[in-house]
Amino acid sequence: MTIKPLIWGGALGVLTSTLPVLAETRFNGDMIQGKPVITRLDVESLEPGKQHEFYFRVAGQNNAGQHYYLPVSVLKGEAPGKKVMLVAGVHANEMNPYLTVHKVKERLAVEALKGTVTIVHQFNIPGLIANVREFVPSGPVKVNENLNRQANTEDTRTSGQRYSHSIWNDLLKHNADYAIDMHTANPTTFPLFAYTDYSIPAVKEMTRLFGVDVAFSSQSQTTVDGAYNGIGVPAFTLEIGARDVYEPELVERAVDGTLNFLRHIQLIEGEVMQPELPVETEHWEDVRAEFGGFVVPKVQLLDKVKKGDLMFVQYDAFGHEVKQYHSPADGVVVQIIQNPMAESGSQLGSVVY
Known part of the structure; x- marks a missing residue:
């Protein structure tokens, strides 16, 4: 196992992270709706110049002895470049993120990419089935769990902790140079809003490229973005309006911001826009x-x-x-x-x- 050194720089292009390099993507031989099932993802091992679609099987089983499967797309360009992770549905009843990542995927031509975009389309399958925010256990003890407070947990006592642990270690952790975790307000409504960590220069620069209305700077260790920042991968949480609804204007702005960021890191070609600075604050x-x-x-x-x-x-x-x-x-x-x-x-x- 190879270890890369952790280096934080003041610009988006000057950093690496302390991440073990995975050896392979693991296929278990199963197929679901024509898609291969994987139990671990290593985007470096995938064929370049191709769009890959998988179901990621989460470790652990529900009370019927069945696994949960996450739909994952990997768009890997022919040319090498940065790796970006887009995550939707950690809070399952937040609809705008699902539609945002769909539209981003539609607008990316894999043959033109210089790097890799990985999309976790639906993170919280038990919550999505129940149409609620949290992870819903299938067993007789119904204590829902907030997956965005245990993204990188090492504790595996509960079903929700095992779910989070599997996704972080076998899907998310090793496959990104940058990450955007997409949410909505719940149960209120947001404008286009960022929870971000402005103490990290690369995260601050990244956030400003999205054209958000408000950027609230705070630190976290157990959210998806906080877990990534903790291992040297710049990340922030993009909040896109309200839960349970589709808001086309906000979704389109989120798509535009994502594509603008991809242009900035030269993963796709095109002019990089410099949006108006958001309201930037640490007080709430x-x-x-x-x-x-x-x-x-x-x-x-x-x-x-x-x-x-x-x-x-x-x-x-x-x-x-x-x-x-x-x-x-x-x-x-x-x-x-x-x-x-x-x-x-x-x-x-x-x-x-």
Whole structure:
């Protein structure tokens, strides 16, 4: 096993990562809907100049003794170059990411690529089947797990931890020089938004190429992007609107941002655009409900607000106003409740500043 040194640089092109080099892609001989099944992916071992489509079999089984299978595409150019990982569906009921990666794939001509794009089309199969955000165990103990809080877990006690461990070690970890994990707000709604780590220069530069409205800088070790950043692979989380719906304008902007980034690292040809800089911040405050009832927003996404400005009005079951909620700070509105029903403690919205 070969180990590469970890080098962080100030630009996208000046870094390598401490990653064991996999020896091969492992095929187990099975086929599903005409696609070969793999249990480990090594994009370096695949034939260049070709689009590959697989089902990745996750380690472990559900309570019926069946495996879960993730649809994965690898677009490997004839010419060598950078490796980019696009991930959709870690939170399974977030629809815009699925459609974003589909459209990115449609617009890439594999014969023109200088490098490799790997797409995990559907990450959280149990959650997708149940149409919920989290991983849903099939056994009698129903404790759902947030896969984006254990992306690189070494703990394999629960079914969700085993699921995460398998995907990270046999699919994600070794196959990227850059990664974008795509999500939506849940249960509120976002503009085009980035959770990103501006303390890493390469991640900051990468984020700015996507044309997001707001970039919120924070550090994490257990999210997909945090796990990648922890091993020297620049990554961030791209938030694309709201869950459960298809928002064509936001999806198109996410596609454009992804392609712009691929042009920047010379994986595809074309002019690199320099988008307007987003609102860039490290400060965030939520507005939360004190009562149960129906909530009507009085602001829109990306509105600039002053501390004390009216943001939401809440009504009881008889239609009487019970509470007005005001901005906790001078800033920009980045989240608004999607479903007007709220219970005590529900997040109604958020302001960054």
